[in-house]
Amino acid sequence: MGPARQAAMLSKKEKELIADIWESLTPVAEDIGADALLRMFASYPGTKTYFSHLDISPRSAHLLSHGKKIVLAIAEGAQDIGQLTVTLAPLQTLHAYQLRIDPTNFKLFSHCMLVALACHMGEDFTPVAHAAMDKYLSAFAAVLSEKYR
Amino acid sequence: MVEWTECERATIKDIFAKLDYDSVGPAALSRCLVVYPWTQRYFSKFGNLYNAAAIMGNPNVAKHGKIILHDLERGVKNMDNLKETYADLSVLHSEKLHVDPDNFKLISDCLTIVVASRMGKAFTGEVQAALQKFLAAVVSALGRQYH
Numbered sequence: 001m002g003p004a005r006q007a008a009m010l011s012k013k014e015k016e017l018i019a020d021i022w023e024s025l026t027p028v029a030e031d032i033g034a035d036a037l038l039r040m041f042a043s044y045p046g047t048k049t050y051f052s053h054l055d056i057s058p059r060s061a062h063l064l065s066h067g068k069k070i071v072l073a074i075a076e077g078a079q080d081i082g083q084l085t086v087t088l089a090p091l092q093t094l095h096a097y098q099l100r101i102d103p104t105n106f107k108l109f110s111h112c113m114l115v116a117l118a119c120h121m122g123e124d125f126t127p128v129a130h131a132a133m134d135k136y137l138s139a140f141a142a143v144l145s146e147k148y149r
Numbered sequence: 150m151v152e153w154t155e156c157e158r159a160t161i162k163d164i165f166a167k168l169d170y171d172s173v174g175p176a177a178l179s180r181c182l183v184v185y186p187w188t189q190r191y192f193s194k195f196g197n198l199y200n201a202a203a204i205m206g207n208p209n210v211a212k213h214g215k216i217i218l219h220d221l222e223r224g225v226k227n228m229d230n231l232k233e234t235y236a237d238l239s240v241l242h243s244e245k246l247h248v249d250p251d252n253f254k255l256i257s258d259c260l261t262i263v264v265a266s267r268m269g270k271a272f273t274g275e276v277q278a279a280l281q282k283f284l285a286a287v288v289s290a291l292g293r294q295y296h
Binding site for chain 1: 262
């Protein structure tokens with residue numbers, strides 16, 4: 001299923017919910033992003049292999065700045081989910097030709113992002129919000145890997 | 150057999166000691182049915198699962214969620230013996246209930262998210278890793294008797 005179809009699986013309400021959540025998280029982008037990354041490194045040590053050139057210890061400058069970059073990209077995509085392929089075009093090229101992160105890792109990161117959201121939002125991370133967010137992150141990951149081959 | 154560090158054992162016991170089983174169980178199962186609606190295929194006799202509100206309020210779902218959590222507790226008490234502990238349940242899920250074992254991972258992820266939302270900051274990356282390792286071992290034991 002193409003990523004555009006995946007994005008279309010989100011209802012209007014879900015898209016609004018997702019946009020609202022990410023807008024509210026923009027001020028704490030580096031905390032959420034760094035938290036998700038640290039969780040991924042702890043649960044899935046193989047993911048650390050992509051960061052051998054950075055200092056990924058807790059609260060390190062690299063970790064915070066990298067976490068912030070990722071969250072801001074996800075937040076930007078959330079403002080117009082129908083346009084994901086356009087918004088992410090430069091990142092698609094980056095991931096396909098330079099970073100070449102195996103796409104299975106996107107699933108691992110998405111899961112850890114959901115956990116980070118649950119910790120941060122508590123009861124507000126309702127099952128409906130969780131479902132919408134899971135769908136969005138899946139669509140995001142699919143678009144990101146579109147240029148791989 | 151799974152090897153557990155002392156830290157992992159303590160972490161798992163600590164998580165479960167602090168959990169409100171009767172709340173977390175229903176929350177995890179109902180979340181699974183909402184986030185992964187195809188899992189509803191196994192609950193056709195449970196009554197109204199028409200939308201998220203119906204699922205969250207369904208008494209059969211709640212009752213079953215509690216059973217699942219209490220069964221997980223058996224695993225916490227027998228971390229070195231999970232295969233034997235869950236052998237009967239594995240046979241049940243395979244031969245009577247015909248549940249695709251891939252589903253065990255789905256509810257396991259939902260449980261992780263519920264625990265995360267209850268524990269907040271205390272649910273660190275290390276705590277998450279320990280819980281996921283435990284749940285993965287339970288999931289593996291539950292899939293053992295399928296053939």
